[in-house]
Amino acid sequence: MKIAVCASCGSNVYFENVTCLRCGHALGFDSSRTELITMEPSADSGLYREIGKGKPQRLVRYCSNAAHGACNWLTGPDDTSGLCVACDLNRTIPNLSKASALEAWQEFERAKKRLVYQLLRFGLPLDGASVGKGRLTFDFGLGTSTGHLDGVISVDMKEADDVWREQQRKLFEEPYRTLLGHLRHESGHFYWMLLVDGTPAIEGFRSLFGDDRIDYKTALEQYHNQGAGPEWELHNVSAYAAAHPWEDWAETWAHYLHMIDALETAEAWGLEPRASGLKFGSIWPFRTYDVYRKETFQALLERWVPLTLALNSLSRSMGHIDFYPFVLTPDVSKKLEFVHNVIRNSHNK
Ligand SMILES: [Zn+2]
Ligand SMILES: [Zn+2]
């Protein structure tokens, strides 16, 4: 995530902020520019005008979910739905009169915004209509199982309960379980449908991830009964990825999205450790790359590995579990590179 700066007072402000904590100016996320902008109220009620030198003087309004503390994204003044591009993907939201449901949903919305930010930065479509597929859709419910079907991501909001989520993590022996991870994973199933299934990429997919036509239900039962098999670490980014090629893809996709977000954040903060091939004073750390568009996969990997080593060491200094409890073997790297290429090639379609 890039760092934003308040156009009024110059303080650092963050993706989730609604006001600048220093000067009190209103902040909102402009999805058309994928930037947090600084605003002041206009004379028309409910509308805001961006401030800052050379900024367009157009009017915007907050998404109507801002009233629930669930969104800081903006819409146009005449937007009839009143919802921003990310909230407009919701089909079902919980009963907000229950405080626990509201809190869980707010937490999921924060994670979802980070996911949608990335999809926008990659220029990925949110709607599969052009290829005869559905639209990316979210159903937030309680007691439903988290999963994906034909573009609809169902989310069990119980996952926002930290104690329950930690129990599940232990039960399934996962190194890592987060709301953002869930959403990234499920979005992977949607984009497999759009960008891999029935496209020329399917052959490359099958040669790396395996044949997706094997029976899904049987494969999952086998995974839950017998585990991932002895050598999954050599070939899969997580144990669950070994369950079926679809899950392997979704886990790899989520992992790639983690990588890109963390790399952009590290770069924004000047945190990137010196990596092989990057010479101090030439391109590191003074020249920035758009990790969403420009870098080759190899260059990303060269930056990623030293960063994760440094962050794991920092975690240990603080007595935390490793920030990055993963190993990228050659097979896993090839799969990540495949995801990288599928995303970057999607612009040429
Ligand atoms: Zn400010
Ligand atoms: Zn919104």
Ligand SMILES: [Zn+2]
């Ligand atoms: Zn899945």
